[in-house]
Amino acid sequence: MTRYFLVLLMALLMPAAPILAQDGGPLRIEITEGVIEPLPYAVPDFVADSVSGREYARQITAVVASDLNGTGLFRQIPSDAHIARVTSFSSPIQFSDWKAINAQALITGAVSVDDVGKLVVQFRLYDIFAGQEIGQGLQFVGTQEGWRRMAHKVADQVYSRLTGETPYFDSRVVFISETGPKDARQKRLAIMDYDGANVTYLTDSQSLVLAPRFSPNGDRVLYTSYESGHPRIYVLDVASAGRRVLETREGSMSFSPRFAPDGRTVVYSLTQGGNTDLFAMDIASGRSQRLTTSPAIETAPSFSPDGRHIVFESDRSGTPQLYIMPATGGEATRISFGQGRYGTPVWSPRGDLIAFTKQSKGRFHIGVMRTDGSEERLLTASFLDEGPTWSPNGRVIMFTRETQGAQGISGLYSVDITGRNLRPVQTPTGASDPSWSPLQD
Amino acid sequence: MSYLSKAFLVAAALSLAACSGAGRFDDTSAGAAGYAGTAQDPSSPLYFQQTVGDRVLFTVDQSNLTREAMAILDGQAQWLMQNAGFNVVIEGHADEQGTREYNLALGARRANAVREYLVSKGVAASRLDTVSYGKERPLEICSEEACYAKNRRAVTVVSAGGLS
Known part of the structure; x- marks a missing residue:
């Protein structure tokens, strides 16, 4: 957590000065002609407990990834490179499988539609190298029409936790x-x-x-x-x-x-x-x-x-x-x-x-x-x-x-x-x- | 002066702004409600537009009137004095160089320069309204000085107020 926070924050705040690659640590921010190497992360499709939830899950995952990728600060590892499969939101994370594909952060999520037709979106964020969760899991409840906003809120949380900045996607x-x-x-x-x-x-x-x-x-x-x-x-x-x-x-x-x-x-x-x-x-x-x-x-x-x-x-x-x-x-x-x-x-x-x-x-x-x-x-x-x-x-x-x-x-x-x-x-x-x-x- | 070859009717600025068709900004025929007359009738708006000359051009960033512009405005003032039934909207325009906001203010300066000149030649100020379109209403669309020069303009639009 601390390392993500510090390195990304430095990248954000000191754009003019190249940030030297750190020796020995698991995180390496590499500067090539002034371009920071974005942080690799994985966001497997959020799991869903119903057919209707599955379509929302797929779309919400795509919007979360689009928000993060659009910042230029994060690089999504495509799902066909994933080794581990996330089939349940509550299952333990196979950190070694994510480490093997060089993911540094992992986002997991679940989507369901409740009794009164509300969309429920949950997510967790993990630091793969530290082998632990970053912050606490969160749940958003909203209308089905508002699914994009819920995706932006998830991405806002991830952005905020990894950069220490206030977010901007739900705008x-x-x-x-x-x-x-x-x-x-x-x-x-x-x-x-x-x-x-x-x-x-x-x-x-x-x-x-x-x-x-x-x-x-x-x-x-x-x-x-x-x-x-x-x-x-x-x-x-x-x-x-x-x-x-x-x-x-x-x-x-x-x-x-x-x-x-x-x-x-x-x-x-x-x-x-x-x-x-x-x-x-x-x-x-x-x-x-x-x-x-x-x-x-x-x-x-x-x-x-x-x-x-x-x-x-x-x-x-x-x-x-x-x-x-x-x-x-x-x-x-x-x-x-x-x-x-x-x-x-x-x-x-x-x-x-x-x-x-x-x-x-x-x-x-x-x-x-x-x-x-x-x-x-x-x-x-x-x-x-x-x-x-x-x-x-x-x-x-x-x-x-x-x-x-x-x-x-x-x-x-x-x-x-x-x-x-x-x-x-x-x-x-x-x-x-x-x-x-x-x-x- | 290619704009003279196009079919013109004279419309008030209001009907121009209200025109929702896809016509060019100088093609006011789609929204024309006013009286245009014929180019042979010296008291017609068409005569004003084509023979007297309805527009003056400006140099980059400037709103002062050139000698050539003053000669055209002398003719406009004379025509307006002889045709007291017409009111006028002077439209100020800018080329696409410059920000939207600055060009709106610059177009207003240009329209006002024309207005003040016409007033100084005896046209009643109460007959003269001004509006700026900034860079929003280009006549010519290339991004070269040849087009910019024609877009940096103030156009005197006479409306057949009392005669329609």
Whole structure:
């Protein structure tokens, strides 16, 4: 347990420094050109006591494995390499058989459907080399329709126990679904599980919609819609899909909204007479307060997790750069000084980093920097990457990538904050502007 | 100026935004409800669009009007003064370089630059509305400067308010 914990934690926290292979110990993290050797584990199909349970068991096992494999930190040993068979959840573990195939962790589980039709999922996690269980076995009970969430919860427990990090698999993403060619594109507000499953549409394609943002507890979404003819900010209740407009000032347009950590205040851009400034609105009363007064463009505001500061984008220096100011407005401090243009800053849920979009020499990058602007690291590079959003635990960033040219389409990608493990998020249509929810209850 | 060769009807921004078909963003015929007239009728929106010129272009990141743009806007102001029954929505646009948020604000700057110029030439401000589409409504879809140059635009859309 301790060894898994330490080595993986080191891998997560010190991405820039290669971690030397340890001599003598059973765990060896090998670095090849900056890539960590993922931890090998086995997850035999969860056992089931009925036919209906068997199908759920197979699917739940697959989702658990998909979650873990998707992090890039774990490598699944395929089941045809397994020596031992797990036929009963309560049987003793044949540690030597798992050791023989170099599994370092083992996940076992059982799935059943109880008298009232509820799905019951149990699991245990083992350290093969230490020959003992890691943490205690857990049981989840839920509806059959909710089987994917139960799988994510199992994977969250495994991830958390092996890395010491808070998890992120049982979470959702609100985004813009895109169809049609570039010059006739249709956009709809949509919501899905973090891994692209269970897509639900929240608006039709009658009106252009942009850049949804989750509330801190995931119950509401802010977004921008042209349904009035002008861009305006709406707040939508996720459960009921009921919505209302927030900012209706005549002759204005409003966009780029984001919740404060208290969920009661919204900071956003308001454009009047061609000038775009930042405002904050108390949602309940509708009262708003101006935060900036410069003739420059101020947009893309994001709160610090403690609610005391706002990071935003402004071109007051001549090009778009990142600034931090008190949440009530006032003097702003520039934090971006590299070559290029910076935009869409988003404060990490841990408070230590700011993710951003950078445009330099005709390429776009997603990057992170510390809140004082130091230690800038670019994680991606492409024709057009933009709009980062943080996983609930602050370890992964999802963003929009648009391909070049007349046939260009948008899709979602995720990348670890180490810059490793860049991968597309599967969506049924083109997709843009992701916003990651908090971990669900 | 390839856009001039396409069949145009003039529609208010509202009906444009409400158009749910798969038509191109500059092909407003699908949602047109307004009065367009013929290109031969100097008081028609079609004449405004094709002969006066309904759009001005901007350089990268800029919202200041070029000499060429001002000449087109002089014509627009004159036409609007002579055709007082029409109201206007000025649509500001950006090319695909730049973030969505910044481009929305940049498009608003461009639309406002046109609005202020028309007001300075005597058009009543109450007739002029503005909206920014940022990079959401490209006319040309290649990822090259030839296309970007045509997408960095402000389009003056006249609606046949009192005449329909």
